[in-house]
Amino acid sequence: MIGWKGRSSLTAWVLGTLTVIFLAYQWLPIFTLGLLSFSGPTGGTTFPMNGTSFHWYQELWRASVMNDFKPPLLRSVLLAAACSATTIVLSVMAAQAMRGQFRGNGWFFYLMLLGIMAPGILVGFGFAILMRLMGVDLSWDTTTFLVQVSWTLPFGFLTMLAVFNRFDKRVEEAALTLGASRLSTFRRITLPLVLPGVIGAGLFGFSLSYDEYARSMFTTGPDATLPLAVMAQLDRQLTPEIYAVGTTTTLFSLIAVTLCTVAFWAMRRSTSLRRT
Amino acid sequence: MSTIRVRSPASYWLAVPAAAWMLGVVVVPIVLLVWVSLWGGRTFSPASPLTFDNYARFFANQTYIKLAGTTVMHTVMLMAVTGVLGYCIAYCLVMKVRSPGWRLALFLAFIIPFWTSTLIRAIAWVPFLGVNGVINQLLMSIGATRSPIEAFLYSKTGITMAQVSLYTMMAAGPVVYMLSSIAPQLREAAMTLKATPLTVFWRIVFPLTLPGVVIGQVLVFLNVMSDFATVATIGGNKHALLSNLVLLFYESSQIRAASVVAVLLMICMLVGVIIALRVVDVRRLGVER
Amino acid sequence: MDSLAAPLEVMARPQLDLELRGIRKRYGDFTAVDGVSLQVEKGQFVCLLGPSGCGKTTTLRCVAGLEEPDDGGILIGGNEVTKDPPWQRDIAMMFQDFALFPHMTVAKQVGFGLEMLKKPKVGIAKRVEEVLKAFEISALADRKPGSLSGGQRQRVALARAMITEPRILLLDEPVGALDYSLRETVMLELKLLQQRTGISFIWVTHDQNEAFSLGDLVVVMNHAKIEQQGTAEEILRRPATAFVASFVQGNNVFRGRVTGTSPDVLQVETSAGRFYVPRPPDPAPMLGDAVSFSVRAEQITDAPSQRQANRLTARCTAVEYFGAVRRHIFERCDGEVLKYDQFGAHAARIVSGQTVQLGWQVEETVLHTGAPG
Incomplete structure (x- = not known):
């Protein structure tokens, strides 16, 4: 005789199968993209691959004047690094401010939430008009930077809020009772403990900025970032070279995610004193 | 007692840079969009008289109204599909996978693609959907069809297929969070009160995860409404939604028309979010004090 | 004389509300319950006493049907229920932290059990009103658990469990979440309630004062096994093991x-x-x-x-x-x-x-x- 727990595993099987099918559905295109980027010189944009080679990666490296992905890549990385650094500083400040429960912190929270909720197309378009009216020239390292931080900052802020929520306040109280000032307690005790979380927020910001398309599209001047260059090439002609770019940046993102996960894992270890 | 005094001037000043940034880059441009959409006259300048002419012109065109309808329908359909699919997956991951190792592995497999470029993931669907694409090759090899089906690439079906894979995670994420915060004793208590598993689900589990479902639906709604990139990548020039129209007008330098569409898009989204907020308090997700 | 012997024998064996026959439960390498046998007579107040991790809660959960024993049998009112799910057993349970449904009002919550038994709506409303009155929580009918005090929650949980008039009420550290000052009053109330209703109580606790002052039968457990069972007096006067x-x-x-x-x-x-x-x-x-x-x-x-x-x-x-x-x-x-x-x-x-x-x-x-x- 099977107990009721055994019978309920039928649901588990159905849901489990659905989950696995969805995972395959989600991952197959990504794997296919990776596979096709290694197709032979005569390979097209779909199967058969006509042999395997690094041809398209070599193309990517050699690059013609028309489709050189290297400068956009450099711009994207620099931009993402700048956004990430700014996000770290501002979100730690903002999250610390929230702990101070200043007047109007509810509104402040909603303002940050608006940055996540407001679609990139509206923010990007609106900001582009604002710049046009103010007579400011659009450029990837000024206007795009401003807009992208408004996207990465709220995520960093929420991350830091979550980090401080997990943080054991008594550690700070201990330092304060030992005669440390608020500032030195923050510098010597708080910051080192939440550092992995801060790094996580930074990597999060990097990845968000690096992949951002809609906001950049309206606010980047003549010099494109990587997603813009990819989209432009897609408009002209679809070649396995785009797959090669895609595979490269996806690997790049995966490395960032891994680092981020490790950072959060380390943070959970360092901020939770009580072991369960 | 902590490193910051409650209601101190310091806490106020620490928030100023972030607040100023968000106001200047998000709030001001959005307000500006509303203003620009009301500019009349021949020239594009702040001195223009304010009229509703731009809106009148938009609503006079049947094509645009139909497009708005299509956009809303498409979004609602995607919300339904990702909502059901996302809930099933979330439920499976939280409630049914017992081994912690497997749960972590499946969970990572589920969320990692979310962290990679949405644009690249949309492009990855192209080799799948074409006339000679993977799906057609597969269908023909198993003999399901003799000639390739052209309905995938440059079609609504293709767009939907790609968007389901892109946005199910958004629908599922908040549900995962809410599900894992339900104490197992609540379900057990219901069972000892003679509730069958199905009743436990509908009377206990589902109501308690409703905030997560609503937040997930809001995220999918906002993202699909404004997702012009996937539509452009997979739909080519053959398909457009409201957000593509903004781009189209912008590229042809019809700024005021683009603003009108943007404002309408914004109103749609605002209405959606307000409806959602009536059902659930967003602050209950993660940052509750 | 022969004709009298048979009924006498039946009377000599009082009806059992619960019988555990050598139940065992393992989680991987860890044995939570190792061959526990127990007989609970009709209307008995039984206390399972032992240090944390001794298997008392797991035993209780096996009775509730929330855990399925690997081995052994469970009989409720003489019927074999070992493999039956919780919703088919004639029991109710009070959880350690009360496990009130956060989204339901007190009235809805207390009526939940009757609703599950598919009782008519009018009858449920009337019965809920009576029970709320009996437990002196009528004023809380429209409140949700989030706004209740510990003592109020305890009453709601008890009302919710008692309304279906189960054969056995299982209580997992029922006063453990209450303030110390409140415990004795609540314990006395529960004892009187048990005597009045004649429902068997199985009360799990790690507090010997609770067990000795309440239990008709005290069962001391350690390391997944029963060390000794008997009245409070027996256990106090003649401990059977060094533990x-x-x-x-x-x-x-x-x-x-x-x-x-x-x-x-x-x-x-x-x-x-x-x-x-x-x-x-x-x-x-x-x-x-x-x-x-x-x-x-x-x-x-x-x-x-x-x-x-x-x-x-x-x-x-x-x-x-x-x-x-x-x-x-x-x-x-x-x-x-x-x-x-x-x-x-x-x-x-x-x-x-x-x-x-x-x-x-x-x-x-x-x-x-x-x-x-």
Whole structure:
């Protein structure tokens, strides 16, 4: 005789199968993209691959004047690094401010939430008009930077809020009772403990900025970032070279995610004193 | 007692840079969009008289109204599909996978693609959907069809297929969070009160995860409404939604028309979010004090 | 006479509300419940007592059907229910932190069980009103659990469980989440409620005061097994194992080997000296067997006469007061602790640091006859 727990595993099987099918559905295109980027010189944009080679990666490296992905890549990385650094500083400040429960912190929270909720197309378009009216020239390292931080900052802020929520306040109280000032307690005790979380927020910001398309599209001047260059090439002609770019940046993102996960894992270890 | 005094001037000043940034880059441009959409006259300048002419012109065109309808329908359909699919997956991951190792592995497999470029993931669907694409090759090899089906690439079906894979995670994420915060004793208590598993689900589990479902639906709604990139990548020039129209007008330098569409898009989204907020308090997700 | 014998036999075996037949439950390598057998008579108040992790909660969850035992049988009201799901068993349960449904009002919550039994709506509303009144929580009917105090939650949880009038009510540390001051009142109320309704209570606790003051039957568990079951008096007076003796407050436990036997008395050599214990009926321990025994702190005297054959000398290290009781903590010569209780005003007061000769009667010494814990 099977107990009721055994019978309920039928649901588990159905849901489990659905989950696995969805995972395959989600991952197959990504794997296919990776596979096709290694197709032979005569390979097209779909199967058969006509042999395997690094041809398209070599193309990517050699690059013609028309489709050189290297400068956009450099711009994207620099931009993402700048956004990430700014996000770290501002979100730690903002999250610390929230702990101070200043007047109007509810509104402040909603303002940050608006940055996540407001679609990139509206923010990007609106900001582009604002710049046009103010007579400011659009450029990837000024206007795009401003807009992208408004996207990465709220995520960093929420991350830091979550980090401080997990943080054991008594550690700070201990330092304060030992005669440390608020500032030195923050510098010597708080910051080192939440550092992995801060790094996580930074990597999060990097990845968000690096992949951002809609906001950049309206606010980047003549010099494109990587997603813009990819989209432009897609408009002209679809070649396995785009797959090669895609595979490269996806690997790049995966490395960032891994680092981020490790950072959060380390943070959970360092901020939770009580072991369960 | 902590490193910051409650209601101190310091806490106020620490928030100023972030607040100023968000106001200047998000709030001001959005307000500006509303203003620009009301500019009349021949020239594009702040001195223009304010009229509703731009809106009148938009609503006079049947094509645009139909497009708005299509956009809303498409979004609602995607919300339904990702909502059901996302809930099933979330439920499976939280409630049914017992081994912690497997749960972590499946969970990572589920969320990692979310962290990679949405644009690249949309492009990855192209080799799948074409006339000679993977799906057609597969269908023909198993003999399901003799000639390739052209309905995938440059079609609504293709767009939907790609968007389901892109946005199910958004629908599922908040549900995962809410599900894992339900104490197992609540379900057990219901069972000892003679509730069958199905009743436990509908009377206990589902109501308690409703905030997560609503937040997930809001995220999918906002993202699909404004997702012009996937539509452009997979739909080519053959398909457009409201957000593509903004781009189209912008590229042809019809700024005021683009603003009108943007404002309408914004109103749609605002209405959606307000409806959602009536059902659930967003602050209950993660940052509750 | 033969015709009378049969019904007499039926009457001699009272109807059992619950019977556990050697249930076992393993989680991987860990054995949570190891062959627990128990019989609960109709309307009995049973307390499962033991330290945390002893398997008492798992046993309770097996009865509820929330866990499925790997082995053994469970009978409720004489019916085999071992494999039945919780919703088909004639039980109700009160959870440790009450497990109130956060999204339901008190009235909805209390009516939930009746709703599940598909009772007519009008009847449910009427019954809920009655029950809320009986538990003095009518004023809370439209509130949600989030806004209730601990005591109020406890009443709601109890009302929710009792409304379906189950055969057995299972209670997992039901007063553990309450303030200390509230506990005694609630315990008394629950005891009266149990006596009035005649529903069997199975009460899991780690607090011996709860178990001894409430339980008709107290079941002491340790390491997944039942160490001893009996009335409070039996367990206090005659602990069956060294574990029970040391778990129950006020016992002094000694371990040693049998060095001499007589028809009435055993001589036991321990690290604290040589002592005499009454010889139990056969099978009694043999010469050389390892045994343990205990004596209650209040049976000891500081002025041993001829009658107190068991004696030892020890140094007093502390004196504590528990109401009318003066408890002296002594250090035995083997380093272990010996407790000696005095009641009321006593002529000769012992002070900390004093070395005293203590003694007790052989008859007050309890040899542990159960398996050594």
